Amino acid sequence: MAESPRCAVCGRALRDPASRARGTGPVCDRKTRTPRLPATRRPALPPYLDGRPADDVPASPLF
Secondary structure, X not given: OOOOOEOOOOOOEXXXXXXXXXXXXXXXXXXXXXXXXXXXXXXXXXXXXXXXXXXXXXXXXXX
């Protein structure tokens, strides 16, 4: 998209170079942008002790 001196949504003058490149101002961009989905997270791995899962390691006796 070619740089535009005015917002394509509301027609206001664009001053920021990123807004000019995008063609919309920050407010109109937030209002018209498709919502971003949260990044998927991998499940946390269980803590490991000596190569085995911590819940597999027998509890040590208290002295």
